[in-house]
Amino acid sequence: MVNRKKITVGVTGLNNIDSPGPGIPVIRSLKESKIYDVRIIGLSYESLEPGLYMHELVDYSYQIPLPGAGVESLLQRLSYINSVEKLDVIIPNFDAELHNFIKAEKQILDAFGIKMFLPTLEQFDARQKSVLYNFGKENGIKVPYSKMIFSAAEISKLQHEFTYPMVVKGKFYDASIAYTSDQVTSYFHKISAKWGLPVIIQQFVSGQEVNVTAIGDGNGNCIGAVPMRKLYITDKGKAWAGVATDDSELIDSAKKVIKALKWKGGNELEFIRNNDGEYFLLEINPRFPAWVYLATGCGQNHPEALVSLALGDKVKPFNEYIAGKMFVRYSYDMIVDLKEYEKISTIGEV
Amino acid sequence: MKKNIALSDTGFLFNPSTGDSYSTNPIGLDIIRELKDGSSPKEVLKFILGKYEVEESRIEKDLGDFIDMLKSFQLMDNNG
Incomplete structure (x- = not known):
């Protein structure tokens, strides 16, 4: 070195x-x-x-x-x-x-x-949960149907557009699965009190959660992407252990998102794979995930690549990584x- | 059997597409190895009968169940 x-x-x-x-x-x-x-x-x-x-x-x-x-x-x-x-x-x-x-x-x-x-403000706003469904529709990326609601009075009408269960989400953080309209109302009040309005209602998709840590060069190119399947999840929904998977369809979906947004910087794409093997994009987080070190362990050092991009140094896109590497967290x-x-x-x- | 399934000598299986892992006993390991090498269920049956002392009717049923389980775990290609 x-x-x-x-x-x-x-x-x-x-x-x-x-x-x-x-x-x-x-x-x-x-x-x-x-x-x-x-x-x-x-x-x-x-x-x-x-x-x-x-x-x-x-x-x-x-x-x-x-x-x-x-x-x-x-x-x-x-x-x-x-x-x-x-x-x-x-x-x-x-x-x-x-x-x-x-x-x-x-x-x-x-x-x-x-x-x-960093992403531009336009890129940052385009991936907000409140507009993600439309983003998916415009770019051929499957996103569970969702809509914003601004008052509890709108909850009674949701049954015409959604089936139970549905996911009640805060505009920045928090998500709860509601099985009845009473639960939707309760989560609406809790989440709006904490994160403000609107609250996002999203159709629940049952399946396996898989996330991708990725980095875009701002011109539509994906510099690197590593998918991870959560193996152990904390009560806060965070991965405490995970494994890097090898799924070209998922990598292609990640590249498609980065290309559509011309994403600049690191991000985390959250997908769910339903029982038919289809991927639905749930969220785009505008920064690296806390498990980004797994990508480094698999041979793609995304933070290093981000520094190179920031400094204007030459960056070669990563084309491969080692699937099957795991991370296991511990407290100390x-x-x-x-x-x-x-x-x-x-x-x-x- | 899907070609990308990683299989160790101890009977540990890893499906890199989904991140799922499994462990199997020695006879399961034999069956999976044979399937991975492209043997048909009939050929696997013959192989098992040659290696283990077991009644054909018994292994036929157990092998069928085992292959159904591999399919439900998405470890098999559509064509077997």
Whole structure:
């Protein structure tokens, strides 16, 4: 691993908890890069994000303002961090922060010279759950029928368009399967209170859930794609173990989505395979999944490719990977000095 | 039998298309190996009768059940 290019990369999503953020798997992939010698700057929102204390992976960390504080606060904080660290690239890993980073992408580049490789706002909006059905219809990709509802009064009419069970989804997160209209009403209130309106109603498709981690170059080309079947699922629906599968139909579907959106950056495509073997696209997450390190383990280092794309370095699309590789998560207790917690809590860096 | 099914000497099967894995006993392993090599159910039956001491009527029924199970697990091609 000689002559690797030295770079500094800021990474968010250090919450390596039971519903993990993608930050640590992205960092592990970057640390294994054969072309970059990466110094990692962690960017956190909370003082107990485990990645803050993983010094073997994260070289130094800074807190950044919550997305609700807006673009100006983010720019101010990045200005300080960059004055110390001279960041080359930032990889944001949270859905909720992406809007700010996309809006500020040009300013971050012009003012600080920091590069990112993010979807455009149009791409970001085109894959929203509320419009995914229409996107599928326009591009020949099967998406379960869905519609947005804005009030509980609309629930009684749903039986004309849907059969039970149906899935009640929040516009950002959360999904519950409802078997009766009472359950739809209950989930509607719970989800709208948490995530706001509209709430999305989607036809339930029974089958096996398979996800794809993929990366697009922004011109319609898929740089890499690795599918994963969940083997062990937590009560939050997250994969705790999974296996890379080899399914050309699924890879073709992923390529079709990336081509249709001209997707720029990493993403996770969530599909369901029904009993007839048909794939339905359920969601497009606009960032790498928390299991992206499996792709690295299978021979496709997507975070490294993303950095190359951001820096304008040459990237060769991945054509193969090793199917049958598995990931199995575990939890691990770190012993942390109170001084460290004090540092991140008071001065916002550690 | 689907050609891409991975089969180990210990009787562990992995279907890379679906991510499903299974384990089978030595006689199951023999049957799957034969099927993977392109033998027909009749040829597999002959092979088993030659290798194991078992009544033909018994193995015929068990083999049929076993192949039905492989089909239900989507381990067989449409043509067998």
